[in-house]
Amino acid sequence: MIKQSVSIFNDVIGPVMRGPSSSHVAAAARIGILARQMVKGNLKKVIVEFDPKGSLATTYHGHGSDMGLVGGLLGFETQDSRLPKWESISKEKGLNIEFNIVDYKAAHPNTYKMMLISDKDEKVNVVAISTGGGMIKYESIENFNVSICGDFYETLVFVENKEDVKKLIDYIERKNIKIDYFEKSKNGNNILLDIKTSYKLEKDIINSIEKQYNVITIEPVLPIKSRKECKVPFNTADSMFEVSKKSNLKLWELALLYESIRGNISKEEVYNKMKEIVLLMKSSIEEGLKGTKYENRILGSQSHMIEKSEKEGKLIKSDVLNSMIECITSMMEVKSSMGVIVAAPTAGSCGGLPGTIIGATKALGLTIDDATKAMLAAGIVGVFIAEHATFAAEVGGCQVECGAGSCMAAAGLVELNGGTVKQGIDASSMALQNVMGMVCDPVADRVEVPCLGKNIMAGSNALACANMALAGFDKVVPLDETIKAMYSVGHMLPSELRCTGCGGLSLTETSKRIYKEIN
Incomplete structure (x- = not known):
């Protein structure tokens, strides 16, 4: 094969x-x-x-x-x-x-x-x-x-x-x-x-x-075509770190190097493609904040409540975190209303990574180019998960969706704050360690609850781990080993807890009642 x-x-x-x-x-x-x-x-x-x-x-x-x-x-x-x-x-x-x-x-x-x-x-x-x-x-x-x-x-x-x-x-x-x-x-x-x-x-x-x-x-359906004898410069966090030491490249620049070789396209094309994606993510979030309407769903439009409550002094003061929560929620509402989103790394976890990066960019007064570099940094960490594990909750539970998104977002936040390659990798490992074993148990067969909360958890976990890495905390277990452990844990989870609707919150009385109401 x-x-x-x-x-x-x-x-x-x-x-x-x-x-x-x-x-x-x-x-x-x-x-x-x-x-x-x-x-x-x-x-x-x-x-x-x-x-x-x-x-x-x-x-x-x-x-x-x-x-x-x-x-x-x-x-x-x-x-x-x-x-x-x-x-x-x-x-x-x-x-x-x-x-x-x-x-x-x-x-x-x-x-x-x-x-x-x-x-x-x-x-x-x-x-x-x-x-x-x-x-x-x-x-x-x-x-x-x-x-x-x-x-x-x-x-x-x-x-x-x-x-x-x-x-x-x-x-x-x-x-x-x-x-x-x-x-x-x-x-x-x-x-x-x-x-x-x-x-x-x-x-x-x-x-x-x-x-x-x-x-x-x-004819192919993927945006990046494959070709014979394509040899990428690295495929693990450890091997990427070795390249970074020799080349003095930043995490986002390592992503450019990798994808340009993998896709047989220029680094400029890689950058511009990611920038287009970030602009699309930003547009989706802005659309969601205007309010979304949809039938046959559990949650109504809520993302606008963050800014309103913040102005009214009802929230615990945390500009970056509250901005992230607002953006994550908005993206999830657009997804649920059949609007256009980017699966990053999946649709069920489409709020965590984009909402975290764009929310932080917004709160910190940074630019789209800053967000693009952060998303590239996140993307290269995601490569190691895709290469050595999976993004399918049906195989590994929600740890490989919202958990993976949190892992990637941590690297993006470190890049956004000017951190080093090592700090980005370490933040990713800590974030992934924190979500080990997270189950996938959607309520009433809808990707809304507890998916929204898990996406927000992904962002807050990423923020905490980025700060820990930037402060010099010891991640203890390297990212490559953490990814391997996560994949192993995913196979240990019973199928009932891997996006089948047969366990966890999916089987609560409330879940059964909502299912009857919307079907």
Whole structure:
């Protein structure tokens, strides 16, 4: 299996999206967008199966997996304003979607097993998973093992024997087609060839192959494409620190170095892309502070109460913390009202990191460029979590979502205050140590309570740990070891406490009552 290095913009800061959950809505939309490309006709029916022991069987509607998947099948991107109207639009388009709970012993809690049926009587069976934070992987197409993550152009060629394989290889060499990877998978006597490229193959080449074989072409869905033999400068906090000592680069500059190499783009492009994201985050927060309206949700608009109460002298004086609480709450309200947000690192934790950095920037009178550098610093710390753990609460509990966001925000706050690389790493480790074992137990199958409080906790924890690191406190356990421990703890948590709605606050009488009221 090909494993590409983590990208800040693929795996950590993003996607730009609507909806309550990146693992559910954004990932499902990307799974749907890729699935739509696997038939040449128009999709007329899709049968979706979820395993009863996974997380999707109980949460796919409340967390928006159905909205994201059908939206993707209709061709909607993750931030498309039409996503909330998926049911009516799919009916208008004549697309019949069937969701079933079937015990097929899925290995991953976020598994989508689907049959795609087109108006040309094409039938394609696929298995895909949501791996966390909007990232995905197709594991099976027509019972052939595959590894498709949406970061390459894929040309899938179905052949019948080894002679066909040889003919195709000869054709590729004769045409001097530059490929990144060439993967083979067997199903009985039949063979699937997956030609992975970082560019789109010319139409005449595809047409020539299609004359002899059944071919599926898939275009990527991730913002940063992958390529062969991409070697990043570091992939752990320790190795990054060694680079920093030799280069004298700051934490945000190390992020520029890493992502420019990973994405094969200039450092200026990396910086400008992050600045655009920060401006979008700021815009979302400002929109939320104006007040949001939405149906079928638990919490109303509350973010404006902080400034009002502060002016009235009702709050404990803490300009930075109160500004962070206001911004975190605002971002969460925009998320719940189907507004545009950035999953950073996930949609369920979309308030903690952005609200902390932008709230602190606002309170301290700093600039968008300061916030951009802080977000880059946070992003590079997130790379280590994505590389060596996960952002999926279904796998590791809320410690890998709000906890990870707190870890990243601590590094961002240290950068915002002019701290060193070591202080940023140490603050991150302390913040992550403080949330070890945090469970994911949303009330009434909505990503609102206790999610809002956990996002605010993420910010306050980040602030405390940033100050501790800046003061010279000893983190004791290095960040790399803390990430490893967190991942291990996540696997020890029972499935009931990992975003299934089957434990914790999810099972309280209040949660059950609210669920009945809003469903």
